[in-house]
Structure formats: structure tokens, C-alpha cells
Amino acid sequence: MEKSFYSITETAAKLGVTASKLRYWERQGFFKPRRTAGKRRQYTLEDIEEIRAVCFLAEGKEMRLKGVKRELSRNKKTVASTATVISRLQSVRNKLQALRSEFETMEKLLTSSNPPLQTPRC
Numbered sequence: 001m002e003k004s005f006y007s008i009t010e011t012a013a014k015l016g017v018t019a020s021k022l023r024y025w026e027r028q029g030f031f032k033p034r035r036t037a038g039k040r041r042q043y044t045l046e047d048i049e050e051i052r053a054v055c056f057l058a059e060g061k062e063m064r065l066k067g068v069k070r071e072l073s074r075n076k077k078t079v080a081s082t083a084t085v086i087s088r089l090q091s092v093r094n095k096l097q098a099l100r101s102e103f104e105t106m107e108k109l110l111t112s113s114n115p116p117l118q119t120p121r122c
Contacts, residue, residue, distance in 0.1 A: 005034070005042035014048060015055050022051065028065055030054045030072075052087060060086070 012019045026032065026041075031050050033041040043051070057068040 002045060005044060006048065008033075008041045008043070011041075011043040011048055011051070015051060017055060017059070025051070025054055025058075025065075028069075030068070049084060052084060056082065056086065 006014070008019045008022055012022055015022075022041075031047055031054070033043045033047055036042060053072060054068055057063045057071055058065065063071065
């Protein structure tokens with residue numbers, strides 16, 4: 001089950017950026033997370049998707065922040081959707097890579113056993 005709110009550390013880890021970068025982008029006016037009574041930032045999943053769009057343009061497309069603001073003002077939904085799809089695609093790639101690695105390990109174990117094992121045909 002997803003959490004309702006994420007800390008700045010959790011959010012930074014989800015996005016692959018530093019907490020200081022999130023604070024900087026916040027100061028630049030890209031988003032405004034909610035604050036606890038103790039002044040700690042709390043990010044919702046919606047906040048994270050908005051930040052993902054900023055990250056996609058600033059980090060992935062290597063755009064300057066002025067260009068990021070201009071692009072988001074024109075095409076915020078398209079950029080956010082693209083950033084989300086790219087993030088999910090990367091997650092699938094990582095899982096696929098892990099599965100390939102596990103498959104290769106298991107295959108080596110099977111071929112190195114003495115006597116060789118026959119794979120059942122069922």
C-alpha cells in the first residue's frame with residue numbers, strides 16, 4: 001500500500017536526486033510541498049509526479065530552469081506523462097535485468113552439476 005506522504009529523503013531517493021536539489025527547485029517555485037507543524041516537508045504522490053516532470057526536463061533533457069518553466073507552462077500534462085512513462089520503463093528494465101541475471105545464475109548451476117540434469121518436458 002502506498003503512503004500518503006513522503007519525507008524529502010524518501011522523495012529524493014524515489015526520483016534519484018539529492019534532497020538539496022529538491023529544496024533548490026522548491027525555492028525556484030516549481031512546487032510547494034506541505035509542511036508539518038515542525039516545518040518538515042511532506043510530499044504526496046501528486047507532488048512527486050510534478051517533481052518528476054521537472055527532473056525529466058532539467059536532468060534528462062539537460063534544460064536550464066528557465067526553459068523548464070517555459071516548457072511546463074506550455075505542456076505540463078504532456079511532460080508529466082512522458083516523465084512517468086520513462087520512469088516506469090526504467091523500472092521495468094531494471095526488473096528485467098535482475099531476472100536475466102538470476103536466469104543466467106540458475107542456468108550455470110544446472111550446467112555445472114555433475115552428472116548433467118535433464119530439463120523435464122512438461
